[in-house]
Amino acid sequence: MDFNYSAEQRLWLDRLNAFMAEHVLPARAHFAQADPSAGFPWNAPECLRPLQEKARAAGLWNLFLPPAAQAHAANGFRFDSPGLSNLVYAPLAEVMGRHEFSSRIFNCSPPDTGNMELLLRYGSPDQQRRWLVPLMNGEMRSAFLMTEPAVASSDATNVETRIERDGDHYVINGRKWWSTGTGDADCRILIIMGKTDPAAPVHAQQSQILVPIETPGVRVVRMLDVFGYEDRPAGHGEVILENVRVPAENLILGEGRGFEIAQGRLGPGRIHHCMRTIGVAEEALELMCARLSERSTFGKPLAGRSIWQERIAWARTEIDMARLLTLRTAQLLDDNEAKSVRADISKIKLAVPRAALKVIDDAIQAFGGGGVCQDHGLARLYAKTRTMRLVDGPDEVHMRVIAKAELR
Numbered sequence: 001m002d003f004n005y006s007a008e009q010r011l012w013l014d015r016l017n018a019f020m021a022e023h024v025l026p027a028r029a030h031f032a033q034a035d036p037s038a039g040f041p042w043n044a045p046e047c048l049r050p051l052q053e054k055a056r057a058a059g060l061w062n063l064f065l066p067p068a069a070q071a072h073a074a075n076g077f078r079f080d081s082p083g084l085s086n087l088v089y090a091p092l093a094e095v096m097g098r099h100e101f102s103s104r105i106f107n108c109s110p111p112d113t114g115n116m117e118l119l120l121r122y123g124s125p126d127q128q129r130r131w132l133v134p135l136m137n138g139e140m141r142s143a144f145l146m147t148e149p150a151v152a153s154s155d156a157t158n159v160e161t162r163i164e165r166d167g168d169h170y171v172i173n174g175r176k177w178w179s180t181g182t183g184d185a186d187c188r189i190l191i192i193m194g195k196t197d198p199a200a201p202v203h204a205q206q207s208q209i210l211v212p213i214e215t216p217g218v219r220v221v222r223m224l225d226v227f228g229y230e231d232r233p234a235g236h237g238e239v240i241l242e243n244v245r246v247p248a249e250n251l252i253l254g255e256g257r258g259f260e261i262a263q264g265r266l267g268p269g270r271i272h273h274c275m276r277t278i279g280v281a282e283e284a285l286e287l288m289c290a291r292l293s294e295r296s297t298f299g300k301p302l303a304g305r306s307i308w309q310e311r312i313a314w315a316r317t318e319i320d321m322a323r324l325l326t327l328r329t330a331q332l333l334d335d336n337e338a339k340s341v342r343a344d345i346s347k348i349k350l351a352v353p354r355a356a357l358k359v360i361d362d363a364i365q366a367f368g369g370g371g372v373c374q375d376h377g378l379a380r381l382y383a384k385t386r387t388m389r390l391v392d393g394p395d396e397v398h399m400r401v402i403a404k405a406e407l408r
């Protein structure tokens with residue numbers, strides 16, 4: 001067991017860090033500027049495309065895609081990707097996590113990454129040609145629509161949207177929300193989960209189907225705020241699906257296979273979330289240390305107070321523990337099917353956001369009133385990281401998975 005980064009990990013980290021320093025960090029202010037349009041869809045900042053072209057030319061493109069994934073590509077498609085293992089990708093995702101907007105520069109941002117893996121693994125050759133290729137090229141974006149306002153969607157068997165066969169077509173009716181990506185003007189394709197056969201055994205009722213966002217009957221009716229933040233340009237939409245008609249060949253894998261697809265999609269996605277969240281925690285700790293080192297109260301620097309040294313010590317310890325557990329899970333996922341490491345994935349999904357939230361909360365405290373306003377980015381980091389205890393399954397669902405494995 002070697003706890004140091006391998007030569008391959010260091011090589012990629014150096015390449016990414018150099019690119020970040022030269023091209024991405026200087027553009028930070030441009031990303032922070034809001035799209036002036038009042039209503040959605042929102043446009044990506046103008047600096048995005050040129051940066052994406054540079055990243056691609058530098059070989060830093062589709063870094064999330066595991067080496068074996070290319071084998072699933074139909075018709076001999078080859079995608080621009082170095083084919084890194086999860087273990088090599090982990091430190092890179094951490095770097096991207098420190099600067100929220102940066103994942104997209106490398107075509108590594110959710111929900112597209114999960115949707116691309118889904119299409120690679122389960123899409124037909126024609127589905128791959130029409131939607132996977134442009135996604136891999138960063139020419140468009142996508143959304144995954146499972147959660148519904150009317151039912152407790154952390155139990156996906158509750159999902160009520162209907163996908164009904166009508167001749168050569170399927171007709172879809174339902175209401176979704178928290179559909180991340182639907183605010184983006186570049187979002188073109190939706191993957192929708194719904195029931196094709198409510199009378200089938202419970203895990204064979206659901207299917208997944210591809211729906212171009214321009215299809216008549218698809219209406220993004222509003223964007224949901226996260227603690228008041230709009231999360232532009234991706235956004236999180238509430239979407240009404242009314243008699244949405246798409247060709248039968250848009251169904252992924254076959255009727256009743258929705259659960260199987262959802263499970264395959266979420267494994268790597270959860271690891272990526274955790275890796276980025278560790279980057280967020282590192283960013284918060286660095287800001288906290290800098291602030292404490294430059295300010296004094298009652299005649300003594302804040303950094304010299306034992307209460308702050310204790311908080312810094314816990315932050316460093318928790319981050320390092322979270323990273324080690326995440327790297328171990330990345331390795332397990334490289335060597336096994338996602339299904340067999342489910343409990344390990346749940347462990348990091350439970351532990352990492354909590355650890356990061358504690359660090360960000362302490363950092364906010366260290367900044368005093370400055371911590372909760374827009375000036376230092378900490379309020380935004382807290383809001384974003386708090387959602388990590390809900391997205392891709394709330395904590396309680398992951399605890400259930402871990403506890404069941406333990407009890408077995």
Ligand SMILES: Cc1cc2nc3c(=O)[nH]c(=O)nc-3n(C[C@H](O)[C@H](O)[C@H](O)COP(=O)(O)OP(=O)(O)OC[C@H]3O[C@@H](n4cnc5c(N)ncnc54)[C@H](O)[C@@H]3O)c2cc1C
Nearest residue numbers: 144145146147152153154178179180387391392393394396
């Ligand atoms: C920022 C953000 C982005 C999102 N992006 C997407 C997306 O792109 N696509 C998509 O489909 N969804 C998305 N979601 C939705 C997210 O996956 C769901 O919110 C989550 O799965 C919980 O489902 P729910 O909101 O229906 O909560 P419910 O299922 O109603 O659960 C409510 C609460 O019940 C508790 N609970 C649930 N199960 C148990 C249990 N077994 N034991 C004890 N307590 C339990 C938990 O505390 C949970 O928070 C996103 C959510 C957020 C906040």
